[in-house]
Amino acid sequence: MRVAVYPGSFDPVTNGHIDILEKTSKIFDRIVIAVVHNVTKNALFSLDERVELIRESTKHLNNIEVECFSGLLTDYIREKKACAIIRGLRTMTDFEYEMHMSMMNKRLMPEVDTIFIMSDSNYIFVSSSGVKEAAMLGGDVSTLVPAAVKKGLQEKLKQFKQK
Numbered sequence: 001m002r003v004a005v006y007p008g009s010f011d012p013v014t015n016g017h018i019d020i021l022e023k024t025s026k027i028f029d030r031i032v033i034a035v036v037h038n039v040t041k042n043a044l045f046s047l048d049e050r051v052e053l054i055r056e057s058t059k060h061l062n063n064i065e066v067e068c069f070s071g072l073l074t075d076y077i078r079e080k081k082a083c084a085i086i087r088g089l090r091t092m093t094d095f096e097y098e099m100h101m102s103m104m105n106k107r108l109m110p111e112v113d114t115i116f117i118m119s120d121s122n123y124i125f126v127s128s129s130g131v132k133e134a135a136m137l138g139g140d141v142s143t144l145v146p147a148a149v150k151k152g153l154q155e156k157l158k159q160f161k162q163k
């Protein structure tokens with residue numbers, strides 16, 4: 001069985017992530033989405049909320065699992081017996097960050113490669129941080145995120161307004 005891990009912050013999952021999942025779910029038998037607590041990023045959604053939003057948004061795909069994870073990615077890859085790491089690529093700015101990360105992971109675990117999937121041109125500009133900022137300022141992000149995420153963002157905005 002060919003298992004791949006798709007790690008990321010997913011705060012929140014966007015249509016760009018879903019596009020990558022739709023493409024890779026045809027290539028691998030099982031994909032484990034590893035939702036990571038990234039200490040360098042200020043999260044809007046809790047880890048549990050992010051997991052739930054991904055589960056809601058990937059119901060149409062039958063070979064996806066979603067979990068939280070902390071620690072070293074390569075340890076998690078070993079635990080899951082995965083043969084690949086999935087990452088999406090949008091622009092040259094992504095490339096440098098992704099190249100360093102994939103080389104570090106390759107050094108730590110030479111038998112596993114990172115598979116990069118180019119984002120669909122519709123989503124090249126879509127980032128979780130951009131979506132959060134636009135949504136929290138009242139912008140319409142309905143073409144950029146799954147319906148469940150749109151609802152989650154609206155709830156967060158309502159909570160902020162009540163404070």
Ligand code: PNS
Nearest residue numbers: 007008009010036038071072073101104
């Ligand atoms: O969506 P993000 O925040 O760009 O994802 C980054 C992520 C979570 C893939 C990366 O930070 C990661 O792999 N973290 C786990 C810690 C680790 O293994 N670091 C060493 C490899 S660079």
